[in-house]
Amino acid sequence: MTQPIVHVENLSHVYMQGTPLEHRALDQVSIQVAEGECLAIIGHTGSGKSTLIQHFNGLIRPQSGKVIINGMDVSSPKIDIRTLRRQVGLVFQNPEDQLFEKLVGDDVAYGPFRMGLPLEEVRRRVQWAMDLVGLSFEEMKDRPTFALSGGQKRKVALAGVLSLQPKVLVLDEPTAGLDPRSRLELLDRIRRLNREEKLTVIFVSHNMEEVAKLADRVYVMANGQSVCEGTPRQIFGNQELLRQHHIGTPESVDILYRLREQGYSIDPSAFLPEETAMEILKLMNR
Amino acid sequence: MTAQPIIRVENVSFAYQVNQDQQIPVLQNVSLEVFPGEYVAIIGHNGSGKSTLSKHLNGILTPSEGDVIVNGINTREKQRIHEVRSRVGMVFQHPDNQIVATIVEDDVAFGLENIGTSAEEMKTRVDFALEAVGMSAFRHRPPHHLSGGQKQRIAIAGILAMKPQCLVMDEATSMLDSYGRRDILAVVRKLHREGMTIVTVTHHMSEVVEADRVIVMEGGKIVLEGTPRQVFSHQERLRELHLDVPDASRIAHLVHSGHSEFSRDLIHIGEVVAEVNRVYIRQAEASGS
Numbered sequence: 001m002t003q004p005i006v007h008v009e010n011l012s013h014v015y016m017q018g019t020p021l022e023h024r025a026l027d028q029v030s031i032q033v034a035e036g037e038c039l040a041i042i043g044h045t046g047s048g049k050s051t052l053i054q055h056f057n058g059l060i061r062p063q064s065g066k067v068i069i070n071g072m073d074v075s076s077p078k079i080d081i082r083t084l085r086r087q088v089g090l091v092f093q094n095p096e097d098q099l100f101e102k103l104v105g106d107d108v109a110y111g112p113f114r115m116g117l118p119l120e121e122v123r124r125r126v127q128w129a130m131d132l133v134g135l136s137f138e139e140m141k142d143r144p145t146f147a148l149s150g151g152q153k154r155k156v157a158l159a160g161v162l163s164l165q166p167k168v169l170v171l172d173e174p175t176a177g178l179d180p181r182s183r184l185e186l187l188d189r190i191r192r193l194n195r196e197e198k199l200t201v202i203f204v205s206h207n208m209e210e211v212a213k214l215a216d217r218v219y220v221m222a223n224g225q226s227v228c229e230g231t232p233r234q235i236f237g238n239q240e241l242l243r244q245h246h247i248g249t250p251e252s253v254d255i256l257y258r259l260r261e262q263g264y265s266i267d268p269s270a271f272l273p274e275e276t277a278m279e280i281l282k283l284m285n286r
Numbered sequence: 287m288t289a290q291p292i293i294r295v296e297n298v299s300f301a302y303q304v305n306q307d308q309q310i311p312v313l314q315n316v317s318l319e320v321f322p323g324e325y326v327a328i329i330g331h332n333g334s335g336k337s338t339l340s341k342h343l344n345g346i347l348t349p350s351e352g353d354v355i356v357n358g359i360n361t362r363e364k365q366r367i368h369e370v371r372s373r374v375g376m377v378f379q380h381p382d383n384q385i386v387a388t389i390v391e392d393d394v395a396f397g398l399e400n401i402g403t404s405a406e407e408m409k410t411r412v413d414f415a416l417e418a419v420g421m422s423a424f425r426h427r428p429p430h431h432l433s434g435g436q437k438q439r440i441a442i443a444g445i446l447a448m449k450p451q452c453l454v455m456d457e458a459t460s461m462l463d464s465y466g467r468r469d470i471l472a473v474v475r476k477l478h479r480e481g482m483t484i485v486t487v488t489h490h491m492s493e494v495v496e497a498d499r500v501i502v503m504e505g506g507k508i509v510l511e512g513t514p515r516q517v518f519s520h521q522e523r524l525r526e527l528h529l530d531v532p533d534a535s536r537i538a539h540l541v542h543s544g545h546s547e548f549s550r551d552l553i554h555i556g557e558v559v560a561e562v563n564r565v566y567i568r569q570a571e572a573s574g575s
Contacts, residue, residue: 021431045433045463093461094380147302147310149333177379177460179331179489181528206463248464251492251533251555258559264566273533277540280562284545284569 003071005168005200006033006056011065012224013051025051027224028065033168038194038201040211040232043221044246049204050093052221053170056202057088070167086115089166093173096153104130104148104156105141111164129163132197133189151182158186162193169193171203175210187213208236208250212271220245237269252276259283291319292452292483293343293374298352299506300338312338314506315352322451325484327494327514330503331528339503340456340487344374357451368401375445379457381437382430384444390432391416391425394443401448415443419473435466439473452483460489471496491518491532495553502527518553534558 013026025048033039041049054060055067058074058081067074070087092098101107108129112122127137133155145156154174161169174190175183191214193199205211211218211232218235220228222245228235235241239257242249249257249271256268256276270279300313312335320326320343330336341347342354345361354361356370378384387393394415398408416422419439424432429440438458445453455474459467471493478484486493494500500517502510504527510517518524518535531539534555542550548565552558 045435045466097380144304147304150337151332173461177457177489179334179528180530181331183489184528246465248468252537255534255537255555255558258555259562262559262563264562273536274540276533277537277544280537280541280548280558281544283562284541284548284565 003035004032005035005070006031006202007066007068008032008052008055009066009068011052011055011062011067013048013055013060013063015051017063025224029221029224029226031219031226031229033200033202035167035200036194036198038191038214038216039203040215040218041202041204041221042206042208042211042218042235042247047221047245048224049221050172051224053090053172053202053204056168056170057085057090059090086164087166088168088170089161089164091158091161091169091171091174093176095157095161096148096150099145099153099156099160102144102146103141104135104143104145105137107145107156108141108159108163111160115164125163125165126159129159132162132193133159134185135159151178151186154178154182154186158189166199168200168202171201173205173207174203175205175207183210190214206248208248208253208271212236212250220247233269233271236271239268289321291321292357293318293320293485294353294355295319295339295342296353296355298339298342298349298354300335300342300347300350312506313342313349316506316508317352318501318508320452320483320485322483323478323481324499325478325497326486326499326501327497328485328487328501328503329489329494329529334503335506336487336503337456340376340454340485343452343454343485344376345370346376372401372448373450374452374454375448375450376454376456377438377441377445377458379460381434381441381461384441385429385437388428389425390421390427390429390440393429393440394425394447397444397448411447411449412443415446418446418477419443420469433466435462435469438462438466438470442470442473446477450482452485453477455484455486455488457487457489459493467493489530491530491535495532495534502529514553515551519551 008031011026011029015023015025043049062075072079072084099107105126108126109122112125130137135155175186194201215232218232219226228241252273253271256266260266260268264283266279270276295316295318298313298316301309301311303309328336345367348362357373359366359370361370385393386396391412394412395408416425419442421439459470474484495514500514501508518531521531521539524531532553535553538552538558539550541548549561
């Protein structure tokens with residue numbers, strides 16, 4: 001691996017330190033993300049995923065351990081936080097809650113406008129960002145944000161982050177709450193941002209189909225620690241690990257495991273429905 | 287069904303007013319009845335109007351045209367809206383937006399305080415509601431330290447304390463992980479068994495297969511309706527509407543197309559496993575004899 005764009009070393013974080021509610025959210029986490037990679041972070045609720053990614057653009061500063069983003073040390077008191085946030089775009093869970101302008105175009109333009117870019121450049125970036133997420137600039141820029149559907153709002157929020165042209169895009173549960181069509185479309189957009197625009201993508205997800213479709217590599221978090229790392233196929237083929245860390249499996253994988261428990265010879269890492277169907281057909285046509 | 291419906295949606299149209307001369311139509315002439323004890327799932331992609339429809343069921347929104355009647359009360363009667371909402375309770379998508387108090391039991395009691403329930407009755411109802419969602423052990427905890435699934439169970443308890451006849455869930459599990467979702471589904475299944483009417487708006491096909499009746503929305507209209515098995519047999523139509531089918535159903539169709547003896551009318555994972563067994567044993571017998 002060349003110099004990683006995100007380098008986390010022995011990172012720990014304790015919420016409400018010194019109170020009875022003290023909670024260790026991160027415990028000696030180390031992860032590396034190479035430039036251009038698409039990385040998934042999975043884990044049960046409360047495993048520390050969201051705390052981890054909030055370090056990537058300096059929303060949380062390291063209490064102990066190191067976070068280095070594209071050569072910038074996030075723990076340094078002298079860090080230029082605005083430069084960091086232009087490099088790392090963070091899209092929260094339910095980003096649609098954060099739309100605040102009345103009109104779509106204004107909301108997307110807010111970031112570049114605040115950067116003090118000339119109006120022409122702001123306009124160009126808004127158009128570019130809306131195009132990337134699949135919103136027609138002409139048709140949508142003057143639409144009121146409140147009248148959009150959930151999926152459309154999420155695209156607007158994503159466009160707002162992209163308009164800053166970050167090098168790293170961090171997404172917390174990017175497709176939670178979207179319908180199947182918007183989910184597939186958004187996944188496709190994110191994949192293209194990664195493959196074509198060479199954006200480094202880091203995303204947190206509960207949805208294993210999404211992880212399977214998108215990620216080059218997966219980190220599994222549990223109890224504030226990074227407990228395992230591998231390709232999606234390596235991770236999903238390991239039922240023990242998934243059960244142990246309360247990570248749900250897709251229905252198709254459940255079927256495979258149940259068949260295997262009944263004594264059929266079957267490959268449980270075939271996690272897509274098409275692959276599952278192939279495995280069953282192999283049994284039938286034996 | 288001969289019983290009176292709890293909810294009657296009659297020819298409802300609804301449009302969001304953008305400004306004086308611009309409207310965005312969301313619902314067009316939707317009619318629907320929900321009967322006591324029914325479990326109805328509403329599916330459709332974002333923008334199909336399903337969420338807007340669900341917000342009509344207890345008068346959060348009132349129709350631009352047409353009427354919604356809840357237990358004989360028109361939701362347009364603003365002075366009777368409390369009656370409507372005590373019959374039909376609603377749980378929303380985001381757990382965090384529904385918690386108002388700093389202690390779990392206070393949160394569950396919030397609605398009761400507003401209607402002036404006596405302290406004794408309040409305690410009984412909060413006990414009942416927390417028990418029903420399996421959260422009694424958490425009654426003195428601050429809700430913001432709970433997981434999303436636990437928060438949603440608290441939100442449901444707050445509704446149950448009001449003793450409604452019908453629970454409407456607007457994508458109530460969509461922000462939860464698969465374990466949180468499973469907890470909520472177990473609670474809902476139990477409530478339904480005990481007689482509660484359930485209307486759920488969802489994208490998760492694993493929830494849809496639990497319903498008695500599925501309503502598919504598209505472009506503000508109801509385009510398909512039936513039992514889960516009937517609806518999921520229309521795979522082509524659902525694909526046109528960009529909707530998922532349960533993995534089990536998808537797999538059954540795929541296996542069927544390569545091996546016609548394998549039934550394609552399956553919607554539960556247990557059914558797929560059983561069908562593999564059935565076909566496998568028959569083949570073994572055939573080749574053995």
